[in-house]
Amino acid sequence: MTEIDPANETAAPDQTPNGQPEDTSSNSGRIPKRDFDIPYRYEVTASTAEVTAAHGDIEDGAETGVSVSVAGRIMLKRDQGKLVFADLQDGTGRIQIFGHAKTTPDFDAFSSLFLGDWVGITGEVIKTRRGELSIRPSAWTILAPTQRVFPDKFHGISDQDTKYRQRYVDMWVSEESNTTLRNRSRIMSLTRRWLEDRAFMEVETPTFHGVASGAMARPFTTHHNALDMDLFLRIAPELYLKRLTVGGFERVFEMARVFRNEGISTRHNPEFTMLELYWAYADYNDIMELVENLVSHLAVEITGGTTISYDERELDLAAPWRRASMIELVTEQIGVELSVGMDRAELVAIAEAHDVEVKDYYGTGKIILEIYEKTTEGQLWGPIFVTDYPKEVSPLSRDHRSEPGLTERFEAIVAGRELCNAFSELTDPDEQLARFNDQEAERAAGDAEAMGMDLDYIRALEYGLPPTGGLGIGMDRLVMLLTGSTTIRDVLLFPTLRPEQVRDDSTGDS
RNA sequence: GCGCCUCUAGCUCAAUUGGCAGAGCAUCGGACUCUUAAUCCGCAGGUUCCGGGUUCAAGUCCCGGGGGGCGUACCA
Numbered sequence: 001m002t003e004i005d006p007a008n009e010t011a012a013p014d015q016t017p018n019g020q021p022e023d024t025s026s027n028s029g030r031i032p033k034r035d036f037d038i039p040y041r042y043e044v045t046a047s048t049a050e051v052t053a054a055h056g057d058i059e060d061g062a063e064t065g066v067s068v069s070v071a072g073r074i075m076l077k078r079d080q081g082k083l084v085f086a087d088l089q090d091g092t093g094r095i096q097i098f099g100h101a102k103t104t105p106d107f108d109a110f111s112s113l114f115l116g117d118w119v120g121i122t123g124e125v126i127k128t129r130r131g132e133l134s135i136r137p138s139a140w141t142i143l144a145p146t147q148r149v150f151p152d153k154f155h156g157i158s159d160q161d162t163k164y165r166q167r168y169v170d171m172w173v174s175e176e177s178n179t180t181l182r183n184r185s186r187i188m189s190l191t192r193r194w195l196e197d198r199a200f201m202e203v204e205t206p207t208f209h210g211v212a213s214g215a216m217a218r219p220f221t222t223h224h225n226a227l228d229m230d231l232f233l234r235i236a237p238e239l240y241l242k243r244l245t246v247g248g249f250e251r252v253f254e255m256a257r258v259f260r261n262e263g264i265s266t267r268h269n270p271e272f273t274m275l276e277l278y279w280a281y282a283d284y285n286d287i288m289e290l291v292e293n294l295v296s297h298l299a300v301e302i303t304g305g306t307t308i309s310y311d312e313r314e315l316d317l318a319a320p321w322r323r324a325s326m327i328e329l330v331t332e333q334i335g336v337e338l339s340v341g342m343d344r345a346e347l348v349a350i351a352e353a354h355d356v357e358v359k360d361y362y363g364t365g366k367i368i369l370e371i372y373e374k375t376t377e378g379q380l381w382g383p384i385f386v387t388d389y390p391k392e393v394s395p396l397s398r399d400h401r402s403e404p405g406l407t408e409r410f411e412a413i414v415a416g417r418e419l420c421n422a423f424s425e426l427t428d429p430d431e432q433l434a435r436f437n438d439q440e441a442e443r444a445a446g447d448a449e450a451m452g453m454d455l456d457y458i459r460a461l462e463y464g465l466p467p468t469g470g471l472g473i474g475m476d477r478l479v480m481l482l483t484g485s486t487t488i489r490d491v492l493l494f495p496t497l498r499p500e501q502v503r504d505d506s507t508g509d510s
Numbered sequence: 511g512c513g514c515c516u517c518u519a520g521c522u523c524a525a526u527u528g529g530c531a532g533a534g535c536a537u538c539g540g541a542c543u544c545u546u547a548a549u550c551c552g553c554a555g556g557u558u559c560c561g562g563g564u565u566c567a568a569g570u571c572c573c574g575g576g577g578g579g580c581g582u583a584c585c586a
Contacts, residue, residue, distance in 0.1 A: 029537095030520080080543065080544075083543050132544085149521075152535055153535065153536075154547045156521085218584080263584060418586060488586095497577090498578090
């Protein structure tokens with residue numbers, strides 16, 4: 001037993017510490033520093049969930065004779081005078097601590113614990129006469145005395161700002177936040193395991209890119225002093241990952257934090273996590289199967305089934321998902337047959353009839369995409385694979401094997417949101433160079449999101465990229481889907497916010 | 511970017527038409543040997559986000575600024 005006494009005789013919580021005339025009743029949100037000997041380690045023998053699982057069914061008033069050591073924070077306290085009931089919460093749940101004047105060492109100090117104090121408790125597992133499974137301390141120690149008052153024990157934090165800025169508090173007082181954020185980690189872990197079981201290998205590629213490419217987005221720019229050069233934070237890991245496929249890594253994936261200098265919304269954060277994977281010898285049909293199988297597997301693991309409810313609507317994630325071409329869906333929606341081979345003027349007329357703004361540099365493919373996004377995408381609930389995007393808007397996708405002007409590319413729409421983007425990869429270096437040149441022309445024409453030219457990538461392709469299927473999944477959105485979160489901030493541990501002026505109350509500095 | 515909404519005690523929330531800023535929890539003092547957001551008695555706690563203005567009087571109305579939320583645009 002490595003118990004250390006609370007050793008608080010010199011400064012019981014009801015005294016002013018260090019003789020300071022500090023007013024403990026002042027309403028500053030601060031709790032005066034209390035003087036405890038804090039141990040360097042604490043031997044935990046059970047989580048609260050393990051204690052409950054092992055002893056939850058004993059009879060009211062029973063004693064088990066089993067002693068355990070648990071650790072966590074005091075989250076509730078019911079002081080009865082000679083009896084103090086406290087709820088201890090750890091990463092697995094809560095259990096009641098049964099403090100008793102006759103059996104609990106340093107009972108006065110124990111009954112003076114603050115909500116939020118970290119404690120280690122050793123004691124026998126019992127059940128109270130009223131039937132609450134409890135631990136009756138034979139020894140206890142403070143592991144961290146809180147110096148800040150915890151939020152309302154019943155309402156928690158309702159202010160969104162505080163919730164995201166002080167996530168370390170939100171995680172304790174909001175079971176929903178706690179569960180969602182833990183599920184995020186589980187989803188990441190399950191995804192890795194699922195891919196590794198299928199011979200995919202996790203890799204890490206550079207975050208600093210000399211050219212912003214691999215996606216259409218505005219990049220963040222930074223500067224390296226020693227090399228005296230501007231660098232971009234990556235907007236996608238795509239081109240590096242395909243270099244690895246050229247290099248002979250036949251199945252790779254990366255959980256890539258990517259950065260896009262665009263708006264913030266319930267679905268967008270400037271940095272987010274994208275799973276990208278590349279699978280040599282596979283095409284986009286193989287990738288569709290992979291996606292529907294992965295997502296339905298995760299749904300079962302996280303929610304217990306493939307039918308989930310999101311934003312108060314039902315969604316069945318069981319494979320297989322519907323597959324439909326983009327043009328087919330638009331035709332279905334607006335009742336007009338479209339094709340990339342159409343006369344541009346005719347297409348412009350259709351676009352304008354649907355309030356779609358057409359810029360001068362738009363070709364027929366881009367116009368069709370704009371019409372789809374304006375009229376059709378928002379109507380889709382899914383899950384559905386929208387396939388065969390125009391070549392003009394898909395600079396990294398391989399030409400469709402039978403549909404001229406289109407590519408073998410798909411996006412999955414799930415719960416009305418774009419979940420992933422994938423294609424049979426373009427492998428021909430000359431064709432890729434031509435596509436990059438088209439993008440450069442679009443940039444010159446005013447498209448700030450046009451993809452950057454990457455000549456080393458062209459060189460890599462010249463060494464030979466085998467037929468490859470590639471995929472990018474927005475993991476944050478996947479976590480939102482599986483945890484029922486309607487804002488991306490809820491699935492990010494620390495969402496991007498404006499910097500806060502934190503007052504240092506102890507020194508007056510800021 | 512733009513539009514709308516919002517900000518009151520540490521936390522959760524009140525405050526009528528512009529008329530003395532209040533309650534619950536937490537804290538502090540006290541009571542209580544089976545509580546479950548324990549209960550009961552008492553004390554204390556405020557830059558009403560910030561800065562101007564109108565007014566006899568501003569949490570409330572007006573102007574400017576800041577934080578946050580939602581919608582919208584770009585995007586995943």
